[in-house]
Amino acid sequence: MVYTCHWGLVGAGEISELFLQDLLTVPATRGVTDVAHKPVAVAARSLDRAKTFIASHVPDLKDSIKAYGSYAEIVADSTIDVIYIGTTQSTHYEVALLALRAGKNVLCEKPFTINSKQAEHLALVAKEKNVFLMEAVWTRFFPLTIEFEKLIHKDMVIGPIRRVFTDFSVCCPADPSFRLYNLEAGGGALLDLGLYALMWMFLTCYKHPENHRSNPDVVKAVSLKSPLNVDESTAITTLWSKPKILCVSTCSLMMDSPSECVVRVQGDKGDVIIPIHGSRPEKIIINLTGEESKTLNFPIPGQGLFWEADAVARDIRDGKKVDDHYPIQDSILSMQIMDEVRRQNDFKFPDALEFVEDY
Numbered sequence: 319m320v321y322t323c324h325w326g327l328v329g330a331g332e333i334s335e336l337f338l339q340d341l342l343t344v345p346a347t348r349g350v351t352d353v354a355h356k357p358v359a360v361a362a363r364s365l366d367r368a369k370t371f372i373a374s375h376v377p378d379l380k381d382s383i384k385a386y387g388s389y390a391e392i393v394a395d396s397t398i399d400v401i402y403i404g405t406t407q408s409t410h411y412e413v414a415l416l417a418l419r420a421g422k423n424v425l426c427e428k429p430f431t432i433n434s435k436q437a438e439h440l441a442l443v444a445k446e447k448n449v450f451l452m453e454a455v456w457t458r459f460f461p462l463t464i465e466f467e468k469l470i471h472k473d474m475v476i477g478p479i480r481r482v483f484t485d486f487s488v489c490c491p492a493d494p495s496f497r498l499y500n501l502e503a504g505g506g507a508l509l510d511l512g513l514y515a516l517m518w519m520f521l522t523c524y525k526h527p528e529n530h531r532s533n534p535d536v537v538k539a540v541s542l543k544s545p546l547n548v549d550e551s552t553a554i555t556t557l558w559s560k561p562k563i564l565c566v567s568t569c570s571l572m573m574d575s576p577s578e579c580v581v582r583v584q585g586d587k588g589d590v591i592i593p594i595h596g597s598r599p600e601k602i603i604i605n606l607t608g609e610e611s612k613t614l615n616f617p618i619p620g621q622g623l624f625w626e627a628d629a630v631a632r633d634i635r636d637g638k639k640v641d642d643h644y645p646i647q648d649s650i651l652s653m654q655i656m657d658e659v660r661r662q663n664d665f666k667f668p669d670a671l672e673f674v675e676d677y
């Protein structure tokens with residue numbers, strides 16, 4: 319039997335539109351037959367904005383998707399199984415608390431929060447309320463990513479891993495009206511883009527079978543600040559002593575990632591490379607010493623946000639409170655590493671953003 323997951327979308331911005339379009343694609347087009355999705359409602363900070371969002375992006379559904387003019391209203395809607403938070407990161411903590419306290423399951427856009435204390439608090443509230451909580455790091459759920467993990471860890475195609483380079487950079491207009499250059503919106507390269515570079519580090523080093531999900535032994539980082547006070551470029555070196563891997567992860571708002579390679583994993587027998595296509599990689603290249611280069615293709619039939627939505631639907635169907643593939647503990651560690659990078663570089667957000675309730 320097909321399980322249909324009922325979604326409520328919070329925030330009527332860019333990513334909510336892409337997420338909504340992906341919820342509406344037919345699951346069978348990506349080979350999925352066990353779960354389906356139904357968007358039930360969209361909330362914005364004004365009713366007009368929510369209505370305009372629905373009417374302009376999904377005019378055919380304007381009578382079947384509800385519009386709410388406040389986030390408090392949507393989290394009280396009993397027909398919704400899970401709330402998707404697509405607001406700016408400056409608000410994730412506050413909006414997720416609102417939804418969790420209303421007893422709702424939550425999928426919250428990346429970066430999960432501003433700091434790790436907020437992330438820990440959300441995990442605690444989700445546990446108390448016995449609801450599901452996950453950070454929406456969509457790329458983790460791509461078939462490409464799952465194959466990448468299998469190739470390097472299970473199949474060990476390149477033998478023992480020695481060194482890893484990961485990057486995610488996007489050339490952005492240096493303008494505070496753009497959220498990535500705006501400190502008040504939780505901007506900067508690290509939280510928004512560095513998170514992807516750290517994701518590949520997590521998959522390669524943290525999830526290495528010999529690492530047993532231990533923290534890195536060393537985290538050393540340098541950041542270049544913009545006059546607007548956000549980090550424009552950051553480089554993070556991590557050392558993982560159990561599998562004996564050195565990893566360099568970089569991010570920048572000043573230039574795009576080199577298209578030929580955002581991830582390079584070097585092992586004794588060769589390299590595994592992922593070239594980038596925006597934030598939606600579609601190829602894995604395997605270069606083994608003395609052999610012809612091999613390219614594996616993973617076309618994305620849509621935006622690619624539906625794979626994380628499918629995983630959430632299965633988790634909710636099965637009564638899980640944490641996703642096995644991306645447990646909340648990994649989001650907390652990711653935020654802890656970013657806290658440490660910011661501490662080493664004296665990079666603080668305004669107090670109102672760093673705020674954590676006593677818990």
Ligand SMILES: NC(=O)C1=CN([C@@H]2O[C@H](COP(=O)(O)OP(=O)(O)OC[C@H]3O[C@@H](n4cnc5c(N)ncnc54)[C@H](OP(=O)(O)O)[C@@H]3O)[C@@H](O)[C@H]2O)C=CC1
Pocket residue numbers: 328329330331332333334361362363364367404405406407408409427428429454456497503510597
């Ligand atoms: N997974 C992915 O590929 C991507 C993820 N993201 C993540 O999604 C989130 C939103 O990004 P994006 O959609 O590009 O951003 P937008 O600026 O397009 O939308 C952000 C939304 O946040 C809401 N919001 C609530 N409070 C505030 C506030 N105080 N200031 C500004 N906006 C507020 C607004 O909602 P309202 O409509 O209610 O007014 C607005 O629609 C970010 O955390 C980003 O990192 C972004 C791009 C890609």
Ligand SMILES: O=C1OC[C@@H](O)[C@H](O)[C@H]1O
Pocket residue numbers: 488498510511597
């Ligand atoms: O998550 C993201 O991925 C793509 C980027 O362009 C965007 O700014 C970021 O939020």
